[in-house]
Amino acid sequence: MPLCIEPVQSQSKEIKGETMSGRVIVITSGKGGVGKTTTNANIGTALARAGKKVVMIDTDLGLRNLDLLLGLENRIVYTIVDVVEERCKLKQALVKDKKNPNLCLLAAAQTRDKTAVTEEQLKNICEELKKDFDFILVDCPAGIEQGFQNAVAGASEAIVVTTPEMSAVRDADRIIGLLEAREEIKSYKLLLNRVRPNLIKSNDMMSVDDVVEILSADLIGIIPEDTGIITSTNKGEPIVNDEKSLAGQAYNNVARRIIGEDVPFLNLEEDNSVLGKVKKFFSGLMGKEK
């Protein structure tokens, strides 16, 4: 596994007085409901926990949700539209996370539509934020229309979120085509979400290898289906804060890969159920006899 997304130099330690040059990563998928926003919240939180300065931009104007996943919905005063229309300064609109001072959110406006911000304006905001943050994560709306074009405008890297379902893979393929057509996107990686090892084992679901082969893209993470995601969303606390959760670990690993560490993928194939262990025991015995 080659190192996913190149590591950044001279950013590991912040030197006061020196301007940073953060990485702008857009998180996109084409299809809705595959876990873009969840991925954004968790990778952002994981990067911040690793000591990086992170800002997340929600570009889903009119349908904002990133604030909910982070539990910040009651703290939003200004939104990205207020910044663009110069009702406030960029720094005023950044909402600090409850737990982690390294983490900020630039919320989307709930009352406006996708035309309220242009590509150029988003580019400028990203450029401005690059000076103060290590990572700028852009949460992209579903679809391939103006909202997508806006979100991609300021980014130089992309994470394409998909699930092992036909419709999600097809849409991911379309998104990859659009990303390849954009010169400013230097690299894109695939994040396979909601993977269900049991279904893959019984040949009812496409495997990780199948999806990677069909899309011929590099993988940055495999996230298992986890009911904990629902409770974490309900509580407004990203699942990476729960060390025991498998999905949380997987997201943490994605964050480490983004930073440049070489982290092996979690082994999801292991069947840990009682039936699985019994089966393994017997097939082991059979294997010896033959």
Place this chain on the structure above:
Amino acid sequence: MKDIFTDFYNTILGFFRQTEKKEENAKDVACNRLRVVLMQDRTNLTPELLQRMRQELIELLSKYVEMDKEALELNFEQEGNQMALMLSIPVLRAKEESEIEEAEEKEFLEDETDEKTLSEEKSDEEIEDETADCDEASEEENSEENSSEEDESVEVDAEDKEKAEK
């Protein structure tokens, strides 16, 4: 004693395997359907166009080889980042040089003569062709083993198609 144990293992394993068995492998169905859909998405090539291309290729190639037209396959395949158009032709036999020349002459004549005479010529040729076919068929029956050996499929990497979005 050992036999009893193996029997026991077999029944238990058989039980577990039975519960696992599914009528159709949903994963493979999904993969195959996706591959076809993505090829259409990426190339913007409709099934009708593909059919036309296939027909024209048959016409062109039958000048040089005699082939199983029904079994000819024209498919997209993915090779890394690139799409390749794979043409698989089951060849019955290669045509003699004289036959090829004949066909070329025919083409030349067809170009020169007007449509009326052309249709007359064709009807004459069809009769000739039919008799020729009969002879060949009897020959092929005699040498069935040989023909199966000759029936090699030629894979032609006809054309590299880059992703439509590139």
